[in-house]
Each structure stands twice: as C-alpha cells, then as structure tokens.
Amino acid sequence: MKNQQLGNWQTIVAGFVAVIIVIMSLNAFIIINPGQAAVISVLGKARDGALVEGIHLRPPFISVIDVYDLTVQKFEVPAESSTKDLQNLTARFAINFRLDPVKVVEVRRKQGTLENIVSKIIAPQTQEAFKIAAAKRTVEEAITKRTELKEDFDQALSDRLEKYGIIVLDTSVIDLTFSPEFAKAVEEKQIAEQRAQRAVYIAREAEQEAQADVNRAKGRAEAQRLLAETLKAQGGQLVLQKEAIEAWKSGGAQMPKVLVMSGDSKSSVPFLFNMGNLQNEP
Numbered sequence: 001m002k003n004q005q006l007g008n009w010q011t012i013v014a015g016f017v018a019v020i021i022v023i024m025s026l027n028a029f030i031i032i033n034p035g036q037a038a039v040i041s042v043l044g045k046a047r048d049g050a051l052v053e054g055i056h057l058r059p060p061f062i063s064v065i066d067v068y069d070l071t072v073q074k075f076e077v078p079a080e081s082s083t084k085d086l087q088n089l090t091a092r093f094a095i096n097f098r099l100d101p102v103k104v105v106e107v108r109r110k111q112g113t114l115e116n117i118v119s120k121i122i123a124p125q126t127q128e129a130f131k132i133a134a135a136k137r138t139v140e141e142a143i144t145k146r147t148e149l150k151e152d153f154d155q156a157l158s159d160r161l162e163k164y165g166i167i168v169l170d171t172s173v174i175d176l177t178f179s180p181e182f183a184k185a186v187e188e189k190q191i192a193e194q195r196a197q198r199a200v201y202i203a204r205e206a207e208q209e210a211q212a213d214v215n216r217a218k219g220r221a222e223a224q225r226l227l228a229e230t231l232k233a234q235g236g237q238l239v240l241q242k243e244a245i246e247a248w249k250s251g252g253a254q255m256p257k258v259l260v261m262s263g264d265s266k267s268s269v270p271f272l273f274n275m276g277n278l279q280n281e282p
Contacts (some may be wrong), residue, residue, distance in 0.1 A: 005130055008095060012189070016121055027058045028057055028058060028059075028188065029055055029056070029057060029058065030051070030055070030056050030057075030058050030065055031051060031054075031055050031056075032051050032053045032054060032055075032056065032067070033053060034053045035053075035069065035070050035071045035099045036053065036067050036068065036070060037050040037051065037052055037067070037068050037070050037099070037104045037106050038050065038051040038056075038065050038066060038067045039051070039065070039066070039068070039104055040063050040064075040065055040088040041063065041064045041065075041066065041108075042059055042062055042063045043062055043063075046105055046108050047105075048105060048107050049105065050101060050102075050104040050198060051065075052104055059206060064190065065106055066195055068104050068108075068114065069099075069114070070098055070099055070101055070189065072096050072097070072098050072105075072169060073096070073097055073098060073114070073123065074094060074095065074096050074097075075094075075095055075097075075118050075124040076092060076094050076095075076174065076261065077092070077093050077095055077123050077127075078090070078091070078092050078093075078131075078169040079091050079092070079093060079117075079126050079127045079130035079131075080127070080129050080130075080212065081127075081131040081134035081135065082131075082135070083134050083135065083137060083138050083142055084135060084136065084137055084138050084141075085138040085139060085140075087138070087139035087178060088091065088178065088179050089134050089139055089142055089173060089176070089177075089178055090175075090177050091130060091173055091174075091176045091177075091178075092173075092174040092175040093126060093153070093171050093172065093173060093174065094171065094172045094174050095122060095126065095132070095168065095170075095171050096168070096169045096170045096171070097122070097161070097166050097167060097169055098166075098167050098169065099117075099165060099166060100165040100166070100167050101162075101168070102165075103164075103165030104165070106165055107164070108166045109163075111164065115165065117164075121161065121164050121166065122161065124245060125160040125161055125164075126157060127158060128156070128160065129153050129156035129157035129160060130153055132153075132156040133149050133150075133152035133156060134149070142176070142178075143176065143178070146173065146176065147171075150171065150172075154168065154171050157171065160189045162194065163229050175216050185281075204241075233250070237275060274275040
C-alpha cells in the first residue's frame, strides 16, 4: 500500500516537473516577426542589443520583452507659429516615420512606448521645427512658397528627431491657415490686382485703337499723296473732273442739261452749258 502511494506521489511530482519544464521551455524562447525589434529587460534592466526577426532565447520568469514596430508609422501633429511679419500661422502635419533598429534599446531606455515617443518627442519637436521654418518668411511667403516652407520644416524636424532614434521618411502639410485679418487683407489685395489688370487691359485696348487710327490716317494721307501726284502728272485736268464728279454725287451742283466734251483727247474736262442762258441770248 505504501509502495503504491509512493508511486502515485512520484507520478504527480514527475508530472508537475514536466509541466514546469514545458512552461520554462515555452517561456525561454521568443519569436520576433519581420518588421519588429525587441528589447529584453532582465530584472528591470534593458540588455544591450535589440532582437531582430527570428527565434531568440530569453531568461524565463525574470525577463520582460518590449516589442517595437519598425514599419512606417503615421501620425498627424498640429503646430502653431508666428511668421517674420508677426502673423499667426497654424498648420497640421502628417508625419511618416520609423524607429531606427540600431537605437531601439536607447529608445526603450529613454522614451519607453511608442505613445510616449509621439507625445513627448515627435509632437514638441514638430512644433519647434515649424517655428524655425515659419520664422524665416512672411505669412504671404509661407502661403505662396509652401514648398520651400515644407523643405525647411522637413530639414529641421529630421535633424531634431535623428538623435532620438527616429527616422523621418516624409511629411505633408494637411492644413495651413492664417488669421482672419490677413485673410481679409489678401482678399482686398486680390481685388485691387484684378482692378489693376483690368485697367491695364483697357489702356492697351485704347492704345491699340489709337494706333489703328494713326495707321488709317497714314493710309489716307498716302492715298491723297498718290492721287495728287497722279493729278499733277495730268496737268490739273483730272482735278476738275474729280471735283465735278464729287459735286454731282453730293448734290452740291445741278446736273447739266447739255454735256459737251472737247475733241482734244488731252482736254477731257466736261464743259457745262446752261441752256437757260442760251435761250435768253438774242
């Protein structure tokens, strides 16, 4: 009987030991997936050297594993600053970043979780980088030269986050707004520019019309000159013909009742007779 009980206890102990061994075995390994890195803390102290993808040994029961995502992270961060001309400028940036796998242990020791990284590092450094970029230009330049503003912001932010083990991949300006007073000033300036452009257009149109009048006058003067030369060459006879024809057209002279042409081909000016005068003669 005693031997049977002893055998049962041995079986129970063996089973218990087997369970502990299984648990320890499972707890002695950790699998890191692609795009991840892990930091082992033993008795509250982080070990040097991050664990990359694969299977790794770990001290069971006395170690804690912190896993970090190394893939691209995206967060939207607001920022506000004053421009060179002391105008308020607010913006909202979308920041794409990832953690430097070489500095993951340092990140664990100094910043902790990813949430802490965003709230305690990225957000305030975004604000400071925006102040640097905005202070270099006026509010109008910040709007009209938005690409240059973003380039200065990207450079300042990358320089500031690099020392924290954060690699900035890209940023984008989601929103960029300014004070209502400046918005009104911009609107008034646009209206003034439109009016100025309209005035320039009208002036150019008047100038073109005046030039057209000049060209027409030059054309008429040239025509008169050519006509005068032609009439002069004909000994003045065509002048009388032209004046007679113009008079008949305009009604300034009475159409003659008798038209006698000279037999001389060189003297083709019409000679007008007033029949009434002829009848009154004896």
